[in-house]
Amino acid sequence: MSAAALLFRRELALSWGGGGGPLVAVGFLATLTTLIPLAAGADPTRLAPLAAAVAWVALALASLLSLERLFERDHEDGALDLLALGPLPLEAVCALKALAHWVGTGLPLALAAPVAALALGLAPSLAPLALVAGLLGGLGFSFIGALGAALALGARRGGLLIAAVVLPLFIPPVIFGGGALARAADGQSPLQALALLAAYALFAAAVSPLAAAAAVRNAQS
Amino acid sequence: MLSVTGLSLSRGERVLFRDLSLALDAGQAVALTGANGAGKTSLLRAIAGFLRPDAGTIAVDGQPPAEARDRLHFLGHQDGLKGQRLTGNELDFQARWLGADAAGTAHAIQTLGLDPLLDLETRKLSAGQRRRLALARLIAAPRPLWLMDEPFAPLDAGWREALGRLMAEHLVGGGAILAAVHDPLPIPAAALDLGGLS
Amino acid sequence: MFGLANPDRFMRVTRPLVPLAWGAAAILLAVGVWLSFSAPEDYQQGSTVRIMFIHVPAATLGLGAYLALGVSSFFALVFRHALADAAARAAALPGAMFTSLALITGALWGQPMWGTWWVWDARLTSVLVLFLFYLGYMALRASIDDEQKAARAAAVLGLVGLVNLPIVKFSVDWWNTLHQPASLIRSGGTSVDPAFLPALLTMMAAYGALFLAVWVTAIRTEVTRRRVLTLRQRRAAMA
Secondary structure, three states: OOOOHHHHHHHHHHHOOOOOOOHHHHHHHHOOOOOOOOOOOOOHHHHHHHHHHHHHHHHHHHHHOHHHHHHHHHHHOOOOOHOOOOOOHHHHHHHHHHHHHHHHHHHHHHHHHHHHHHOOOHHHHHHHHHHHHHHHHHHHHHHHHHHHHHHOOOOOHHHHHHHHHHHHHHHHHHHHHHHHHHHHHOOOHHHHHHHHHHHHHHHHHHHHHHHHHHHHHHOOO | EEEEEEEEEEEEOOEHHHHEEEOOOOOOOEEEEEEOOOOHHHHHHOOOOOOOOEEEEEEOOOOHHHHOOHHHEEOOOOOOOOOOEHHHHHHHHHHHHHOHHHHHHHHHHHHHHHHOOOOOHHHHHOHHHHHHHHHHHHEEEEEEEEEEEEOOOOOOHHHHHHHHHHHHHHHHOOOOOEEEEEEEEEEEOOOEEEHHHH | OOHHHHOOOOOOHHHHHHHHHHHHHHHHHHHHHHHHHHOEEOOOOOOOHHHHHHHHHHHHHHHHHHHHHHEEEEEEEOOHHHHHHHHHHHHHHHHHHHHHHHHHHHHHHHHHHHHHOOOHHHHHHHHHHHHHHHHHHHHHHHEEOOOHHHHHHHHHHHHHHHHHHHHHHHHHHHHHHHHHOOOOOOOEEEEEEEEHHHHHHHHHHHHHHHHHHHHHHHHHHHHHHHHHHHHHHHHHHHH
């Protein structure tokens, strides 16, 4: 088994082991979705137009949840030193960690988001699109989030800080994903928006490992 | 194997030491002593490539630390173990990540007596057992330069002796060791004292 | 530029610059305010058009300060220069101030013009996002105790933000074409009546001089603060 696969499997096992981070994130998404009708009223004519948008924002917020531990636990127990002495450069380690976060947490969230949107009154024909947008957007969220998690290493109130640092960077994917769903709901083609969303995810996947590795080295020194 | 010349290190605004030089050949060990805060750990971390020196050069086999990370082991205070994972899984990951094959891992398990611990979660281990687990990667994945920070601290007398034998074997096999210690090393070693307030 | 990278030379060169910049800012601001109030009233907006003279330069300088922050972050990261870090750090607060001034005056302008304090128009939203970037940057700096580590982490974020700002701008513009706001905003509102130009340009120059004055003063203060810190630590080490 290659070193990359070895690290990827470890990260997946860590995200599911001990506390089940993805379950917490999905639970958070479900709770947030429950709060919306309770706050806005159960009238379907008011909820349905917001269904996709609310589910999409809930997905973005939920993917923040498990980020705090992404680098922090390896920093606390010294495993980061071990990872830095392995066969892969730190940039690749950061990329694999973000990718594992996407598979471990982003995937369950992308599956849960359409369900949440349906519960709020989304037209069932839009559910597949919500899933695709969730997958693509989740990739961007995981990579940008990994950068935030690396930057917050060694900070007080790390979790809160990650949100403050990362949420402004979440704006383009939130716009493109929300735009895809809104256009589809209007009967227009969501392809342009999806393409922009995919482009942003790729941009994040290219840039974030470099910046995250610099942040990790800084925290290690 | 290791050559440090004119090294200056500081933490924040505080200068730890200036113009430190050190050479270590295959088969040699150096015991690094000094008061707490004198910079023992920082020196080890700089050689491992984690800290950037203010001045001076570090070369492992003639290369800067960043290029030589596959030729050294760093054993710090922390063991890098995840509490909820099984000892066997952690050992397997650490050893293979650092380049060990199955035979090497099996050898390390036998040498360090880890067999009865493999199916326990690492949080159930004692401090000494955790240290043995951390040491296993040094045995499983052969790398010439060992950088060790207080390697004996949590071990009991029997395992201290055993670690001394393992270190001697490593030197005989052409390795080199730089270890930060409070007590003298149980193997023939040169000494480097960083001084500092005691 | 690199000649200034030496803190001693920077302190020497900028010493006469500081009163000059403050003086220029004060004079330009006085002239600008006078021009603002002597400019004719807009045939549609009446006297409220004068808010533009405060609002537009604030938004420009808010963005300009982020540019200064991002470029300084780049130099701090690549050349590991303490002065570049001081420059990035010193740009954050004035930048955030200009940006919030733009937001507040925007709201004050929006109320008489559009009948509402806030509309989700592309330009307003972009400025709001810029403000969020500043908040994130300052939060990161404030949360890491080790100053050197805080500096490098902030530099990484500042640089990433610099790369991200055009993308955010693009996405917000794209979003705006999707959700055309039902407001009274005239499209193509950038064409400014020539009668307003002298006041607008003077205020722009005044804000520029003001930012320069604040920025350089803050960098000098930061350099001095670090020197004092070093001296104190040296004294403590000898005690």
